[in-house]
Amino acid sequence: MPLEIYSRGNRYWVRGRTDGLDGYIERSLKTSDIQVAAAKVAEIERKARQRAILGSDAPTEEDELTFAAAVVLYDAKPADAGYLLKVIPEIGKMRVKDIKPKLVRDLGKKLYPAAACDTWRRQVVTPICAVINNAHQEKGTPPIRVKAYTPAERQAQDEIRGKQSRKKKTPGSWDWLDKFRDEANEYMGALALFMFTTGARVGQSVLIEPKHLELRNSRVWLPPSKGHPGQWVDIIPEMVAVLANLKARNGKVFGYASRHSVYGPWQTACKRAQIEYIAPHAAGRHGFGTETVVRQGVNPVDAAKAGRWSSPRILLDTYAHSEESSANVRDAFTRGRQSKSAKSRQVKIVK
Incomplete structure (x- = not known):
């Protein structure tokens, strides 16, 4: 039987056989909108025909997963969701497997040219990696690991912005x-x-x-x-x-x-x-x-x-923030020298 859309509770489901080699399927379409359900079924049929024609050369679901689709899979916190909304226009249509660490590192500078490297890490690198690595757990797509920005990179960006990042915090007292x-x-x-x-x-x-x-x-x-x-x-x-x-x-x-x-x-x-x-x-x-x-x-x-x-x-x-200058270190050496000298004077010379 061809694919058939039917309702179960407040969600639409699909059942039947595709034109490909998938056999009988029956699963939730995870939507209560009939138009969305129809679009999802059309996509299922398209992929099935592609697999029937290309066989083992056909791209898998993991191969075709886009970053935008991976975001949907990820349960983002409100702050991360806001950051991802700025990222999606840049890489949303890219396949997850094509997103490389260098691209992610460079995207921070493109989106926030006047921000510090720590901002790039927090608002671009971290949420992107979280989405991709969640997709790895959910769909088996490749994971990603992006190296941290180096001190030299942070200093160079601070010079461009005219501000120092990672300023020393004053602790409470x-x-x-x-x-x-x-x-x-x-x-x-x-x-x-x-x-x-x-x-x-x-x-x-x-x-x-x-x-x-x-x-x-x-x-x-x-x-x-x-x-x-x-x-x-x-x-x-x-x-x-x-x-x-x-x-x-x-x-x-x-x-x-x-x-x-x-x-x-x-x-x-x-x-x-x-x-x-x-x-x-x-x-x-x-x-x-x-x-x-x-x-x-x-x-x-x-x-x-x-x-x-x-x-x-x-x-x-x-x-734990130091509240003393280097003077206390110098004083320690001075005390050590004085103690050494005092002990030397106390040594008796035996003939």
Whole structure:
């Protein structure tokens, strides 16, 4: 029997035999639009005829998968979806198997000529690779791996833009936090204290609800968010007292619907306090890393575990910021020389 379109629930299905060698098929067309269903059936028949004529030389479904079709297969987060909308006009019609790493690396400069290499990586390379590698899992198309931009490439692009990328972050501190909290509202102040003393990310912190508090045991359940697992976080006595007196707002402990609603009030508080603007992530997670390891001398292994880093190396490389100049290193050599000289003078010469 020829291919027949029929409805099952709110979706159209196809069943029957093609003119090719596929045998009997019956599967969902994954649409509730009859015109779309008809177009899909026509494409099934076209490919079947092609396989019947070309035999083993006929391109497979994997060979013909376009990048635009691969995007449909990928469950993109809202931010990635926005980035992909700018990418599709450039490579949407290309077959996935024809997209090479160099093309992907060069596309960032074409789309965002005035942006930093890190922006190219985040908004072009990463989402494209995610789509292609998802297609590899779903359809068996070739995977892709794109090498990172080198320091020399980043420097060259920074010279073109006239700006320095990867500027050193200023971590939060107790002094900065106290001034910030004096001008912030109680919810913003509590949020800042929580992130600084736990290393929590702002995206996870705003998800905390009253049911997540266990103040008798001095701990808070940090909900999972964007690949970060949920887990219990110990809090200091001052944080316990603040949370005990903070009335929930909009069903959330800190009262903010999402991390995006935090930045405006945060900037306002910094201006009112007449202090340097330090973004929430730097004030919180970077502040936690620097306060524990650099200022208080906490063992990096213990600090990494408490701050939920996968390894102490990540904490030390990215989040623990040195606050001393090279003078302290020079002073160490001077002290070493003086100690050496003193010991030499104490040596008795035996004749």
